[in-house]
Amino acid sequence: MSGYGQFCPVSQALEIVGERWTLLIVRELLCDDYRFNELLNGLPLISRSLLSQRLKSLEEAGLVERQEREKGVVVYRLTQAGRELEPIVMGLGTWARRWVEHNLSPDDLDPVLMMWDLRRRLDTQRLPAEQTVVQFWFRDVPAKVSRYWLCVERPDVELCMTNPGFDVALTVEAKLRTMVEVWMGHRDITEALRTRAIELKGDPKLTRAFPSWLLLSSFANIPRAAST
Amino acid sequence: MSGYGQFCPVSQALEIVGERWTLLIVRELLCDDYRFNELLNGLPLISRSLLSQRLKSLEEAGLVERQEREKGVVVYRLTQAGRELEPIVMGLGTWARRWVEHNLSPDDLDPVLMMWDLRRRLDTQRLPAEQTVVQFWFRDVPAKVSRYWLCVERPDVELCMTNPGFDVALTVEAKLRTMVEVWMGHRDITEALRTRAIELKGDPKLTRAFPSWLLLSSFANIPRAAST
DNA sequence: CGGTATCCCCCGCGATACTG
């Protein structure tokens, strides 16, 4: 059994985008075109084979194009049809912020996703013009996945999972949960800094400007619904 | 495996409404409060046990309330949280009308769903004030499920699956596919009448007014996207 | 009518290994 046996357009839409993972893949591609392995960063628990399958379905359905950007570099890109799912995806996120109790389970705290998401939301104009490396250190997660480096060179930001070797201008230290809570707007960033839940070490100018160049999640400012 | 392992609100929303059937149940309840067996009319292929499960999940998640309307009559009703999914559901339908090729498979033509949907979209003000019975006859489907009766008594409309016995003021005869295509706006209603793809037999006043009191699907007027 | 419980099958999916 696969279809819904209906002529209703809602069911037709769901036959295409209703499968597990599909709308999350679309969410990633709404941010940018990505390569296969880049997509895995934003979808912590998906398996390679399943991502492969889903991309193929999306391509067949005409929502995604496979594109060879350079020799040997394949990226996935939304078509117009895919891009028009943006209000749906954003609407789902907004709805969740309004109505879903946000007590994050430890299983939902993934440092790679955190950094991958954060990388997309830096105001590089408020960062130095010359190359700058910011290190993030989540002290409470296993050492192998606890440190990340953002190499900022306007307007590019690269996320490194291993030490790139350049001088670190600023180190951000926090528990992963703290960082996620601040990122999602569950917790005030200035409060977290004041109480040292987030510690900044390094260039004072970068430190002072931190709340201005670290844009938060695009869902951070959605207010909860009035409790009934 | 059940969750997505993410703190992203989109994934949190999908953990609640992303399961198979869930948004279609919400779609039904956006139209009205319904009883268990009424919901089955709008969800042709769902099994009773699965509908039961899903309603329970929706209740736990706070999107649906189980309510005893009268003694022994239970209806399901959306909460405010559930009702706020309306733009999502409508958005999905609109997206499908714009982008999904609508060649309806025979499996997607369900006469009960057709009538169930149609019942919700009658302009009763344009129908007689006294009780009026309109019969629908889909000549190409098995006899057992080919005839339906709408008993209209402003502002109520009741759908009967068996002959209610009252005088029939108007009979509408068509192939099921024709009716669905007209209903969905794939085919022009006046053309279908002119070519006798839809035949009306009975009260001339009801016949003349037919296109005015038969409102079409709420998705009937969404234009397709410009073909790229 | 309005569901619930049980049983059992199938296929969606993860794990693993493999290829260019």
Add this chain to the structure above:
DNA sequence: CAGTATCGCGGGGGATACCG
């Protein structure tokens, strides 16, 4: 690196029977 092929399992869900 960027996937694809194969295999095996677990649980989602259909069928059926049952209850109040």
